[in-house]
Amino acid sequence: MSEPNLFAQQETNKRKSAWLVAGFLLFFAWIGFGGDLAFYLYTRKLPSERYHHVFPFIGLIACAIAARAARSAWKHGAKRVLDAAGAQELINPATPELKRLDNVVEEMAIAAGLPKPKIWIVPDPDPNAFATGHDPLTAHLAVTEGLLKVLDRDELQAVVAHEMSHIRNYDIRLMTLLAAMVGAVALLSEMLGRFMRGGGGLGGKGRGGGGGKGKGNPAAAIVLVLWIITLILAPIVSRLLTMGVSRKREYLADASGAQLNRNPLALASALEKIAAATAATKCIAKGAGHMCIVDPAERKLADREGFVGNLLASHPPIRLRLARLRGMGYAAAKQTGTAS
Amino acid sequence: MGKLILFVVVAAIVLWVVAAYNALISLKNQVVNAWKQIDVQLKRRHDLIPNLVNTVKGYMNFERSTLEAVISARNRAVSAQGVAETAKAEGELSQALGRLFALSESYPELKSSSNVLQLQEELTSTENKIGFARQLYNDVATQYNTRQALFPTSLVAGLAKASPAELWEIEDVAERAVPRVDLSLDKPGT
Numbered sequence: 019m020s021e022p023n024l025f026a027q028q029e030t031n032k033r034k035s036a037w038l039v040a041g042f043l044l045f046f047a048w049i050g051f052g053g054d055l056a057f058y059l060y061t062r063k064l065p066s067e068r069y070h071h072v073f074p075f076i077g078l079i080a081c082a083i084a085a086r087a088a089r090s091a092w093k094h095g096a097k098r099v100l101d102a103a104g105a106q107e108l109i110n111p112a113t114p115e116l117k118r119l120d121n122v123v124e125e126m127a128i129a130a131g132l133p134k135p136k137i138w139i140v141p142d143p144d145p146n147a148f149a150t151g152h153d154p155l156t157a158h159l160a161v162t163e164g165l166l167k168v169l170d171r172d173e174l175q176a177v178v179a180h181e182m183s184h185i186r187n188y189d190i191r192l193m194t195l196l197a198a199m200v201g202a203v204a205l206l207s208e209m210l211g212r213f214m215r216g217g218g219g220l221g222g223k224g225r226g227g228g229g230g231k232g233k234g235n236p237a238a239a240i241v242l243v244l245w246i247i248t249l250i251l252a253p254i255v256s257r258l259l260t261m262g263v264s265r266k267r268e269y270l271a272d273a274s275g276a277q278l279n280r281n282p283l284a285l286a287s288a289l290e291k292i293a294a295a296t297a298a299t300k301c302i303a304k305g306a307g308h309m310c311i312v313d314p315a316e317r318k319l320a321d322r323e324g325f326v327g328n329l330l331a332s333h334p335p336i337r338l339r340l341a342r343l344r345g346m347g348y349a350a351a352k353q354t355g356t357a358s
Numbered sequence: 359m360g361k362l363i364l365f366v367v368v369a370a371i372v373l374w375v376v377a378a379y380n381a382l383i384s385l386k387n388q389v390v391n392a393w394k395q396i397d398v399q400l401k402r403r404h405d406l407i408p409n410l411v412n413t414v415k416g417y418m419n420f421e422r423s424t425l426e427a428v429i430s431a432r433n434r435a436v437s438a439q440g441v442a443e444t445a446k447a448e449g450e451l452s453q454a455l456g457r458l459f460a461l462s463e464s465y466p467e468l469k470s471s472s473n474v475l476q477l478q479e480e481l482t483s484t485e486n487k488i489g490f491a492r493q494l495y496n497d498v499a500t501q502y503n504t505r506q507a508l509f510p511t512s513l514v515a516g517l518a519k520a521s522p523a524e525l526w527e528i529e530d531v532a533e534r535a536v537p538r539v540d541l542s543l544d545k546p547g548t
Contacts, residue, residue, distance in 0.1 A: 114479060121483035128395060129490035131388075131498070171482070280493070 024186070027270070031188035034263075035195055039092070042199045043084050045252060049206065050080025052245045059238030084202075091198030096150040096158055096190075099197055099306050103148075105138035105160045115166050122175045123159060126182045129278040135159045135185060144299040145169065145292045148309040149181040150194045157185040162299060168291050176285035177292075180275035180311055187274070189267050193309045196260045204253045211249065261332040264308035268333050272343060282346035289343070293336045308332040378511045382518040385502040389523045392495040393441075396526070399487040400435070400448065406484060407432045407455075410477050414458070417468040421461050428454045441524035448488070455481075492526045499523040 054074035061071045091098075111117040120137060127134040135151070138160035145165040151157035159181050169177065184190055276282035292312045299314035307314050313333045333339075411425050431447070431454040438447040462468050503522045506515040 114476065117476075118479055118483075121479065121486075125483060125486045125490055128399070128487050129493060131392065131395075131494045175486075278490075 024274075027187045031192050035188070035192045038192065038195050038199065039088050042088055042202070043081070045203065045248075046080045046084030046206070047077065048248065049210070049245070050074070050077030052241060052248075053077070053080075056238055056242040056245055059235060059241060063235070087198070087202045091195055091202070092152070095194040095198045096152060096156070099148075099150045099194060099309065100138055100158060100160060102306065103138075103140045103160065103302050105140045108137040108139055118171060119161065119166060119174065119178075122171065122178050123182075126175065126178045126278055129179070130182045130186050132157075132182065132186060135182075137161075139163060139166075140299075140302070142299050142302070143167075144297050144314070145295055146299040146302065146314050147177050147181055147311045148302070148306070149184045149190050150309060151185065151190045152194070153188065153191060154185050157190060159185070164295065164299075165292070168295065169288050172279075172281060172284040173288035173291065175279050176275065176281060176288050177311055179278040180271050180285060182278060183271045183274040184267070187267070187270070189271065190309075193264065193267075196256075196263065197306050197309060200253075200256045200260055203256045207249050207253050260308050264332045265334055269339065269342065272339055273346065276343065276346055280350070282343040282350065286340050286343040286347065289336055289339060312336070375514055375517075378514045379518050382502075382506060382511065382514065382520050385498070385505055386518070386520060388498045389495070389502050392491070392498045396488065396491040396495055399484060399491050400444070403451075403481075403484045403488060404432055404436050406477070406480055407451075410481065413471075413473055413477060414462065414468065417462075417465050417471075421458075424454075424458050424461055428458050441526060445526045452485070496525050499525055 051074055053076045054071065057071040057076070058074075061069060064070065108116060108120065111120040116139075123137055124134050132154045135149070135154075135157035136159070138158055140146075140160050140162040142162040143164040145162055145168045147159070147161040147165055149157060149159045159178065161177070165177065166174070184193070272282075272285060276285055279285075289312065299310070302310060302314040313331065407428060411428060415425065428451075431451040435444070435447040435451045438444040468474055502520070505511055506518075506520040506522070
């Protein structure tokens, strides 16, 4: 009976991905055209020999940049994430360890009824794993070297099953787009912030000249204030959005991953081992943390519950994930126990 | 007005029939596809077994009857036709392999050979792949069977030439536990 749920989940993720792109474009359009509007309102009443901002070129440039960024996130987002992590594609598994990984990934691809994703190795001693890509046909699955060392076969299989269900649900599309766009928004607001601080002295003087006339110009002031507020809030909001979206999907991937390998306890013990290695996964950039199976940052928040923990963590507390998995394992054991 | 209502009703029915028919056909193809997946893995397993027997033969001179049982179970599995017969033959092959692996516990040189370890990983993985492919096949086949039996889709089932797909049953509870392949007592890597 997992089929309708799975289908609904895939549709939700595709729809949210589309909305995300739309929201991203709208944000850039507002930053661009809002800037134009404020500029226009300020220069409108200036004497005719001064510059009048009529043609909205800031908006047009911003839209062009946003369209390019969105297109490249859509097409090359996965490649960018993998490159940032320094991942190497596994083509010819030479050692028994790599061969085992290759086999395990193929097993889980069969269980999920999907083509086998490309496998990547991240050179990092801290155990972690993530999946990225645009859809199940072009998916990538990356694990760190540390993961291969720490986990046994069943645990590795459980982690791969978790990632495989991210792939099957189209979580990867949403997460990869989010990673690229959060980065772009942060970059934009930082650039504009620096520009405004740098240009503040000049702008102040210029505005001081027009200030007398600009006083009766509340519309311009309101637009400008709104504009600055969006610019300040955007990186924060986009980051919170990422975390909220990711947190919900981790529980789901834990559960449907356990459906693939039929062994929730293996994932529980894998998560425990991964969480026990408290060092940060350095190779994985900050912007991609929400894609990993366990938050790659140093895990101070990982165990915290309550409002702050909920708001600021990209993953649910490990303890709660373990409890849910063990509950599933117990239920499964009880079922087979009564059946035989 | 009456004509319009009639037209709408007929159009709705036709659209529904098309949708139900297509859903059944797509499920049917998924079942066929899932079965092909199993087939690929079974073939792989059949190819690995002679290899395994040849490697192990040198170490296990005294267990000739066990090895022969594996070979003959493999040959029967290769020639099996249809879901039920295949399931039975493959089950017997799993049991024969299980006995071989259980016996190999008492041959220390066997357990330390890297060649054997490699074969063990391959066989473990193939056993797993068969298991997961079977899981997928049974899931899809159950969906297909349920869909074609439920009213009102059952009305279209004849049109789509749908008939219940056979599930891959595992009769014997002991056998469910067997496919864990382990040549050595201690796990490699830990």
